[in-house]
Amino acid sequence: QVQLVESGGGLVQAGGSLRLSCAASGMIVSRNTMRWYRQGPGKPRELVAGITRGGSTNYADSVKGRFTISRDNAKNTLDLQMNSLKPEDSGVYYCHADGPNFAWGQGTQVTVSS
Secondary structure, eight states, X not given: OOEEEEEOOEEEETTOOEXXXXXXXXXXXXXXXXEEEEEOTTSOOEEEEEEOTTOOEEEOTTTTTTEXXXXXXXXXXXXXXXXXXXXXXXXXXXXXEESSSEEEOOOEEEEEEO
């Protein structure tokens, strides 16, 4: 059974940093396309960053230069380093396996105070 569990969310002041992690079981992170999404209050879920099996990355324009997506193959995790956080980065962050395994995590809350 494929399972994704996010961690690392919390409350941080604007300008601060957080590192999210997504632990996978029942699948291999490095053999999948993996993505981070977020959903702010009253907003649709949006793509934040993705990484392909080959290691190519992509980012939403709003986070380019501030967020970095990466994998830890030894730990079988997907990570998201978030720097220079802004209040508009607040929301629930979800990890998503987008092939060949398909799964969503339960989300982790990120709150950035101004």
